[in-house]
Amino acid sequence: MYLGRVIGTVVARRKVSGLEGAKFLVVQPLCERLQESGPTQVAVDTVQAGLGELVYLVGSREAALALDPYFVPVDAAIVGIVDGLHRPERDVQDWTP
Amino acid sequence: MRLCKVIGSVTAAVKHPAYFGLTLMIVQPLDATSMEEKGSSILAVDTVQAGPGDQVLVMSEGSGVRQILKTSPTSSPIRSVIVGIVDVVTLDEDASV
Numbered sequence: 001m002y003l004g005r006v007i008g009t010v011v012a013r014r015k016v017s018g019l020e021g022a023k024f025l026v027v028q029p030l031c032e033r034l035q036e037s038g039p040t041q042v043a044v045d046t047v048q049a050g051l052g053e054l055v056y057l058v059g060s061r062e063a064a065l066a067l068d069p070y071f072v073p074v075d076a077a078i079v080g081i082v083d084g085l086h087r088p089e090r091d092v093q094d095w096t097p
Numbered sequence: 098m099r100l101c102k103v104i105g106s107v108t109a110a111v112k113h114p115a116y117f118g119l120t121l122m123i124v125q126p127l128d129a130t131s132m133e134e135k136g137s138s139i140l141a142v143d144t145v146q147a148g149p150g151d152q153v154l155v156m157s158e159g160s161g162v163r164q165i166l167k168t169s170p171t172s173s174p175i176r177s178v179i180v181g182i183v184d185v186v187t188l189d190e191d192a193s194v
Binding site for chain 2: 058
């Protein structure tokens, strides 16, 4: 799993079956210092995350288990909205929204 | 598995049910030969009461996670788990790669 910032939404009316009703959000993956740590991606949302929120995601096959019914063909799913980061091993303060 | 250092923890009230009651840590992958930080940090569920600064073993594969957390194969969008706290790493000095 990894941290990410919600930076946009995606609407796709024509898509494979199983993805009906899935909400797609554009996410910028982040490291623990909240700096960019990879290319932006589109993830399915399972926790009603909003634009600008810090979230965490699960990737690859396990993402397919985040939706109900399971095994929906996705490879990234937002599974949590972050309330706080505690990083004593880094010289930074705790983070809260 | 990968050798990682625990950096800190993540708190989230709104999250996928599979994460209820679990501790989510920030872990920084290490290069096993130099013990230097390598690559960007990820998140892992803790199962061995690891703390910040600990060197740990992180396993990143869904079915193994479900085996450890004893969850059903259809409802656990979790990929990475801390499976051990490292005491000693001994490298063969004259081993050539």
